[in-house]
Amino acid sequence: MEAVRLREVSKRYGRREILTDVDLHLDAGELVALIGANGSGKSTVLRLLVGLSRPSAGSVERAARVVGYVPDVFASHDRLSAATYLMHIGRIRGLSADTARDRSHELLERLALSGGAATPMRKLSKGNAQKVALAQALLEPPQLLVLDEPWSGLDATAHTTLRELLTETAEQGAAVAFTEHSAETVRTTATRVCEIKHGRLTTTSEQLSITEVSLIPGTDIDWAQHPDVLDVRRQNGHVTLTLPTGRHDAALLTALNHGWSVMTVRRVK
Numbered sequence: 001m002e003a004v005r006l007r008e009v010s011k012r013y014g015r016r017e018i019l020t021d022v023d024l025h026l027d028a029g030e031l032v033a034l035i036g037a038n039g040s041g042k043s044t045v046l047r048l049l050v051g052l053s054r055p056s057a058g059s060v061e062r063a064a065r066v067v068g069y070v071p072d073v074f075a076s077h078d079r080l081s082a083a084t085y086l087m088h089i090g091r092i093r094g095l096s097a098d099t100a101r102d103r104s105h106e107l108l109e110r111l112a113l114s115g116g117a118a119t120p121m122r123k124l125s126k127g128n129a130q131k132v133a134l135a136q137a138l139l140e141p142p143q144l145l146v147l148d149e150p151w152s153g154l155d156a157t158a159h160t161t162l163r164e165l166l167t168e169t170a171e172q173g174a175a176v177a178f179t180e181h182s183a184e185t186v187r188t189t190a191t192r193v194c195e196i197k198h199g200r201l202t203t204t205s206e207q208l209s210i211t212e213v214s215l216i217p218g219t220d221i222d223w224a225q226h227p228d229v230l231d232v233r234r235q236n237g238h239v240t241l242t243l244p245t246g247r248h249d250a251a252l253l254t255a256l257n258h259g260w261s262v263m264t265v266r267r268v269k
């Protein structure tokens with residue numbers, strides 16, 4: 001399913017054209033990295049995707065109903081605590097008070113917000129404020145998730161957690177787009193990389209994300225007949241399956257139902 005499409009979009013600020021004839025579509029399940037030099041127009045593309053900015057020419061077609069957005073600067077001058085702020089955002093998004101509370105709690109726990117969910121947000125460090133910014137975008141599972149340099153300010157543990165959260169969100173059917181300057185983070189997270197240069201956007205790489213699952217066999221399964229399995233290797237009594245990321249759950253379930261044990265699940269490219 002296509003979540004959003006920019007069609008021949010140009011963007012001008014005054015007489016300066018920042019983007020020229022940009023075509024970009026984001027499909028459910030994709031993790032698209034937007035790369036480019038400072039000032040090349042990455043944030044501008046993200047704002048166009050979520051509808052915070054309008055094109056000077058061309059059109060934006062957005063099918064996604066629930067949109068999560070993490071801006072490059074999250075102004076947290078608030079006296080509200082993270083917990084209260086997220087509760088309000090959840091209620092505005094139409095969640096019940098219980099769901100908003102549970103979901104905020106779960107996300108802040110997972111991102112390991114330190115300083116306390118009850119601390120006024122203006123007292124949070126940059127990294128902790130960024131965790132609140134991420135939590136608000138994920139409160140209601142989005143169909144389109146757009147993040148502007150979301151790793152900035154995060155410590156190593158939260159860095160990994162964020163990558164997992166984005167991958168899970170895409171696996172649950174969202175289209176995810178983000179900007180990021182670290183080539184390593186882009187390489188390990190994105191399924192497609194688009195570069196903006198001189199106002200034009202090009203796809204520089206498209207990579208199928210692959211998961212390898214190592215198993216100890218139980219009763220017989222003909223993995224070659226399994227619709228999602230791309231490759232089967234047998235070594236030292238173990239079986240390693242190669243599957244598209246996001247499609248390994250069904251294979252794991254089949255394995256467990258046949259008395260197999262899971263040794264490792266590893267995302268590779």
Ligand SMILES: Nc1ncnc2c1ncn2[C@@H]1O[C@H](COP(=O)(O)OP(=O)(O)OP(=O)(O)O)[C@@H](O)[C@H]1O
Binds near residue numbers: 038040041
């Ligand atoms: N509201 C605005 N009014 C005028 N110029 C703007 C506005 N917003 C952005 N620009 C200009 O548009 C260009 C692209 O900005 P944008 O923030 O999209 O770049 P970026 O690629 O995200 O940069 P960075 O990597 O530094 O975050 C810049 O030259 C910027 O100064």
